[in-house]
Every structure is written in structure tokens, then in C-alpha cells.
Amino acid sequence: MKAYRAPLEQYCGSTGLSRSVAMDAGEVVSGFFASRLTGVEYLSAWTRSGMPLRNWLRNGIHLHVHELRRSRQRERRIESNTEAVEAAAEDEAAPFERLWVLSVLNGAVREVARELDARGRPAEWRMFWQHHIEEQSHEAVGRVFGCSASESAQICFRVRGMLRDSIAATLCADGIRDEAVLREILDMMEVLRGS
Numbered sequence: 001m002k003a004y005r006a007p008l009e010q011y012c013g014s015t016g017l018s019r020s021v022a023m024d025a026g027e028v029v030s031g032f033f034a035s036r037l038t039g040v041e042y043l044s045a046w047t048r049s050g051m052p053l054r055n056w057l058r059n060g061i062h063l064h065v066h067e068l069r070r071s072r073q074r075e076r077r078i079e080s081n082t083e084a085v086e087a088a089a090e091d092e093a094a095p096f097e098r099l100w101v102l103s104v105l106n107g108a109v110r111e112v113a114r115e116l117d118a119r120g121r122p123a124e125w126r127m128f129w130q131h132h133i134e135e136q137s138h139e140a141v142g143r144v145f146g147c148s149a150s151e152s153a154q155i156c157f158r159v160r161g162m163l164r165d166s167i168a169a170t171l172c173a174d175g176i177r178d179e180a181v182l183r184e185i186l187d188m189m190e191v192l193r194g195s
Helices: 002-015 025-036 041-049 053-074 082-091 093-118 122-133 138-145 149-173 178-193
Strands: none
Touching (some): 093 178, 122 138, 138 149
């Protein structure tokens, strides 16, 4: 759930879900996880739904907050502002998606960098970073790391594959079928371009 916690907290705060129950967004998400993930039924229902896990959780947080509001309204502790919250939720779906994409990417980056470090090859991550993020040529990267441009290209290609595989594994865990992973990665790139 690490990939989902921060996006869900941001979503709860920006949509007003947490304010609608007079709670901190982190408390709402923690309560949601505690109430839904203690048994197997919630995740079993998700697998039967065919939905990506992030959408299942986003819908689930709405139901959780609705239950909290209903409970508190019975206790007459808060007023309902359901319409305002639901309108804000529609506006915040895209930011939630962007936060989720960034969370997945950050997790993949950490995993690949850690794996290369554990293999005693941390320079390969730095080479990848300099070429793909800092936009240095393979020739320039090769000069810095004492290898040819073609060796730099091969290393960067291998690291890019590791990163793609890590992202694909997260997407599969999110409920995306193997045949739809490439489409989902392209959609993730569009989400990032749109911001």
C-alpha cells in the first residue's frame, strides 16, 4: 500500500473528504486501510471487480468517508456537505492519478537503484541518470565512466529495462492485465506530460 498512501492522503485533503469528517487526511487513509485491509474479503472483491487497484481504493475511500459521515451525523457531530465533496472529487481525479504515477515511478527508481547498488554496479544507475534525465550523450557519459558510447548505450538500455520491469510489476499488482501493461505505461507518460 506504500504506492497508494501518499496519493490517497493528497486526494482526501484536496477534495475535502477529510475536512468533511473533521479529520486529518492521514487519519482517514489509515482508518480506511485498517477497516478494509484487515481481512481478505476486500481484496478478493477487488480481484473480482477487474478494476485497477488504485481506482478500487479511490472509490473505497469515498465509501469509507461516507460511512464516517453517516456515523458522525447520527451522533450529530458534523453537518453533511456531500455535494461539495463529490464535486471536488471529480476535479481531483487527475491530480490523484498524477500523484499515483509519481509514486510508482519513485518506487521503481528506488528499487532499481538499490538493486544495482546491491549488485555492486551503482555507476550504471548514474550513467542511466546522466543520459536519460540530464540528457547527456552516450559519448559524454562514456567519457565520464571510462567506457565507449556503445557500452554506455547498452548499460542505459539494460537499466531502462529494469525500470520498465519494476513499473510493470507494480501495474500488475494494481490489477492491470499483462497484455495491457504497455498501454498503461503509455497512459502514465501522458499523465505526466499533461501536468
